[in-house]
Amino acid sequence: MDALLHQIISGIAMGGVYGALGLAAVIVYQSTHHLNFAQGEMAMFSTYIAWMLMQAGLPPWAALGLTLVAAFATGMLIQRFVIHRARFAPALTTVLLFIALLVIFNSLAGWLFGYSARIFPSPFGSGRAFDSALISAHELGSIAVTLVLVVALYLFFNFTKLGLAMQATAHNPMSARLVGIRVGWMLAFGWGLAAAIGAVAGVLVAPVVYLDPSMMSGVLIYGFAAALLGGLDSPWGAIAGGVIVGVLENVLGAYVIGTELKLSVALMLIIGVLLFKPSGLFGKPVVTRV
Amino acid sequence: MTPAEPIVAVQGLAAYYGRTQVLFDVGFEVHSGGVTALLGANGAGKTTTLMALSGLVQREGDIRLCGVPGRRLAAESIARLGVAHVPADRGTFMPLSAEENLLLGAYLHRDRQQVARDLERMYAYFPRLRQRRHQQAGTLSGGEQQMLAIARALMLRPTLLMLDEPSFGLAPLVVQEVYQILRTVREQEGLSMLLVEQNANLAFGIATQVYLLETGRVVACGTPEQMRCNDAVRQAYLGH
Numbered sequence: 252m253d254a255l256l257h258q259i260i261s262g263i264a265m266g267g268v269y270g271a272l273g274l275a276a277v278i279v280y281q282s283t284h285h286l287n288f289a290q291g292e293m294a295m296f297s298t299y300i301a302w303m304l305m306q307a308g309l310p311p312w313a314a315l316g317l318t319l320v321a322a323f324a325t326g327m328l329i330q331r332f333v334i335h336r337a338r339f340a341p342a343l344t345t346v347l348l349f350i351a352l353l354v355i356f357n358s359l360a361g362w363l364f365g366y367s368a369r370i371f372p373s374p375f376g377s378g379r380a381f382d383s384a385l386i387s388a389h390e391l392g393s394i395a396v397t398l399v400l401v402v403a404l405y406l407f408f409n410f411t412k413l414g415l416a417m418q419a420t421a422h423n424p425m426s427a428r429l430v431g432i433r434v435g436w437m438l439a440f441g442w443g444l445a446a447a448i449g450a451v452a453g454v455l456v457a458p459v460v461y462l463d464p465s466m467m468s469g470v471l472i473y474g475f476a477a478a479l480l481g482g483l484d485s486p487w488g489a490i491a492g493g494v495i496v497g498v499l500e501n502v503l504g505a506y507v508i509g510t511e512l513k514l515s516v517a518l519m520l521i522i523g524v525l526l527f528k529p530s531g532l533f534g535k536p537v538v539t540r541v
Numbered sequence: 542m543t544p545a546e547p548i549v550a551v552q553g554l555a556a557y558y559g560r561t562q563v564l565f566d567v568g569f570e571v572h573s574g575g576v577t578a579l580l581g582a583n584g585a586g587k588t589t590t591l592m593a594l595s596g597l598v599q600r601e602g603d604i605r606l607c608g609v610p611g612r613r614l615a616a617e618s619i620a621r622l623g624v625a626h627v628p629a630d631r632g633t634f635m636p637l638s639a640e641e642n643l644l645l646g647a648y649l650h651r652d653r654q655q656v657a658r659d660l661e662r663m664y665a666y667f668p669r670l671r672q673r674r675h676q677q678a679g680t681l682s683g684g685e686q687q688m689l690a691i692a693r694a695l696m697l698r699p700t701l702l703m704l705d706e707p708s709f710g711l712a713p714l715v716v717q718e719v720y721q722i723l724r725t726v727r728e729q730e731g732l733s734m735l736l737v738e739q740n741a742n743l744a745f746g747i748a749t750q751v752y753l754l755e756t757g758r759v760v761a762c763g764t765p766e767q768m769r770c771n772d773a774v775r776q777a778y779l780g781h
């Protein structure tokens with residue numbers, strides 16, 4: 252029984268991280284209806300920046316703070332100088348652009364930092380939480396960070412002017428321009444935000460899977476499964492979807508299909524959701540009267 | 542801006558969708574405190590004229606808005622001149638609440654207390670919006686969405702209010718209600734209006750100056766009284 256409980260708890264912890272990456276994808280998707288395939292590799296690269304800063308002797312939390320700022324700026328720059336230029340391009344061009352970014356970040360990380368896996372210390376330490384056998388400090392920390400992220404984003408999108416302007420831009424860009432919202436900057440800001448959230452996911456994943464240039468490739472699939480399951484237009488759905496994916500993955504992996512087939516759970520979920528419930532569990536179709 | 546200068550002065554305006562030219566040498570003015578109506582059939586270029594003024598389509602020619610050359614400005618900057626545009630599709634932010642839609646109209650303003658007072662004034666003009674304030678805007682009726690669009694535009698505190706067929710698709714009684722409110726707003730807010738209409742009687746009832754557009758060109762202009770006597774207008778728009 253304890254073993255099952257442990258699997259569930261670590262599933263929730265990991266699921267929150269999948270959800271965070273899914274959330275990053277949802278934020279970009281909401282404003283432009285593009286799924287950024289490079290979201291995972293951008294997160295991986297940010298994690299290397301955190302690692303580099305810690306190697307340089309910065310205290311972990313300072314390194315993480317700087318990493319978030321760097322990820323945010325990088326996300327904004329990529330949107331302004333790459334994605335923005337392709338805004339009138341057909342969808343396939345954008346997909347190619349995302350795949351190009353994925354390969355570029357992956358190779359850049361390999362070239363700069365090497366392909367060998369490195370130990371990435373958890374900012375919460377490596378012990379158990381409260382000497383409990385059920386949950387480690389890192390798992391508890393991951394859950395806490397996910398919760399803080401969700402609450403912070405909820406407050407930002409619903410109770411700040413910038414958050415409201417970003418929603419307006421996503422729903423009706425032309426009307427947003429007419430009330431004076433600088434739509435181009437809102438899109439760039441969304442990319443920055445997504446990149447920073449991705450960096451959080453990267454830093455939380457790295458202590459579990461070790462840091463290497465391809466550490467996010469599996470996580471990205473879990474993240475997309477989370478976003479799809481929750482509904483691509485629902486930020487909170489992404490987190491909930493992430494938790495469901497994380498728990499399913501852990502429990503099925505431990506008791507039913509074995510660890511080798513864990514990733515196929517996510518892939519089956521993606522196919523199942525797309526086939527049977529494309530709007531996801533929490534994605535509500537917008538009601539419109541004509 | 543000198544007191545005598547019009548709020549809008551347009552000369553030789555041309556507009557394009559890609560390589561297709563849809564406006565040819567359009568010229569008109571909106572005087573301070575006046576209401577200029579652009580009258581015309583479907584496809585005459587009325588909506589395009591408003592979009593050209595707002596910077597939403599590719600345009601050429603001489604545009605002066607609120608005393609400033611406006612042709613090279615982006616839509617976001619034109620809003621900052623005090624030009625509010627109620628688009629033909631009403632531009633509703635569907636999933637957001639009615640009140641959030643109104644607050645977005647005041648996006649350029651930082652004085653919260655004044656914005657709160659503006660919001661109250663809008664609810665006084667449009668009592669139905671107060672009842673619907675927390676409702677998802679996409680679920681509002683056509684008339685309510687039109688009112689929401691006008692109120693959102695007024696939250697910008699515009700000197701020029703551009704309205705694209707506010708009567709479109711509404712029941713006759715609702716049209717009367719909307720125009721009654723527009724007359725009240727014009728008196729109380731002291732703003733100038735540029736109105737696009739297909740319904741000549743509605744336009745004549747509120748306008749101080751009327752321009753008739755056909756296939757992207759101005760073919761007649763004058764006061765409502767002059768236009769009522771114009772044979773082309775009488776036959777095509779008044780039916781007598």
